[in-house]
Amino acid sequence: MCKNNISIMIISTIPDMFAEHYYFIKEVFPQLKEICRSHDIDLKYHDLFFTLSEKEFQKCRSIHKYFNSIDSDRTFYICFRGQKLGCVPTSEDIDKMTIREYPELVDYIGDTSFTELTVMHAIHPFKKCEDDDVHSLPPVKHSLFYFRNDDYLNELSESQKDIYTCGSKCDDEFVHDLKLAMAKDLIFHDKREFDKLKENISNINIRRYDGKWNNDLDLKDIIAQYCEEYVNVIDKSIDDLPDFYKELSLSDSKGGFYDFKCEGKSLKDVIIEDFINELKLEFPEKF
Template sequence: MSKNHITIRIISTIPDMVAEHYYFIKHVFPDLKEICLDHDIVLDYVDLFYSMTEKEFNSCRSVIKYFESIDSDRTFYVCFRGQKLGCVPTHEDIDRLTLQKYPELVNYIGNMSFMELTVMHAIHPFEKYENGEIQRLPPVKHSLFYFRDEHYLDKLSESQQEIYTCKPECDDEFVQDLKLAMAKDLIFQNKQELDGVKDSISHINVRKYEGIWYENGDLMDIIEGYSQEYAKLKNQTLDDLPDYYKKFSFNNSKGNFVDFICENKSLKEVMIEDFLSELKLEFPEKFN
């Protein structure tokens, strides 16, 4: 891949954050791509969840698929986090090839969610076994995290909250909230470490934003809209997307986010400012 060609890799828990993904691909990414073209940079977009095949999804290959995708271009990583932790994989969920290639994973299985594992692989030096030797992967150069404020939860019904919080029956609310706080602390701890390294080429940026909730909307419309936009961006059709993307169904999918605000600005404006700052660090010669 050309050094002037970079890929934004985006991941979140699904489907509770799909409105953010739709917002990004519909409103933010086109402007970012145009800015990049103006500076002779080719920008691509990959949704780690949506780029996985159904076979990979059903054969314990999710983790290695995510990790390998990040490793193919450790330049930009974007993550939206809400109030959902995501499922925690067991040894049965991760195949032997994944553990052979990423032996450090064995220390975290059963203790970290898929989301946390992927985040850690992006922002923390991580071991990888390749070509007969262990490599120590550096953090992604530019990681941008956006934390959604939780105040919207007060507006949700119990069935809606199951989509956006997904508290397992085996955990009480305090335990689940503690696990989510620890998952977010992982990001802040690594940010603090990187901020303390002189002349570090890796950066972590964290923002908190608010979602504008529309109670008469429908989450299924957002999922369909995002799927269409992602297929179009990848020069595909909806039929090309793996079947499991089309199996989302909920007892109550009413309500969705129609816009997002960050620090009294639109989230789009803030995200473009964030990306532009990081692009200037990555390509100083192109922004003089």
């Protein structure tokens, strides 16, 4: 990839983070793209969820697609985490081709969520096997993590909690909460380890933010608005998106987030500031 071209993708659980996805692509990305353009940098946005073909989805190759996309440009990585751990893939959810290419995955199948696996591959990559040669990959150079605070949970109904938390689907909520805490602690641990190194191998930035909850919003509307905005960004038609996104399991689509804040400021301004700081590290000659 050309030095002046970079791509960013958002990794998160689905569908509880679609409000953040929409907020990012509507409010944040246009300004980031313009800032990059003013410094002769071409910034592209990819939503990997919508780059999956029906065939890849049916053949359980989503992890392979995500891992390969991260490998194609290990420059920037953005992750939003809420109070949902996400689905945990089993051996039936990962095809043999993916296991052959990333053999270390075997140790995590059935115990680690999809989102955790992608986070792990970004900041502490699985070894990759190509042409019978196993080699190590570098961590993503600039990782930005945004953790949604849980102040809103008391406003949710039980059916809404099925979307935004483990909800009633989890047999042991304590175990779920512990695993979610451990997943976040892993990121803090890697940040501390990278900060100790003198070489600028990987820079991890972590923020906590709040979103206001509004029961008058509708998650289905937010998803539809995001899709409309996304196809405009990638210059395609809504018909080009895979149909399976319409079949997302929503026990109760009522309610949604808006007015995101971080440390007393608009989350948009914080993300842009964070991203510019990382751009200065990546392209010092352009700033």
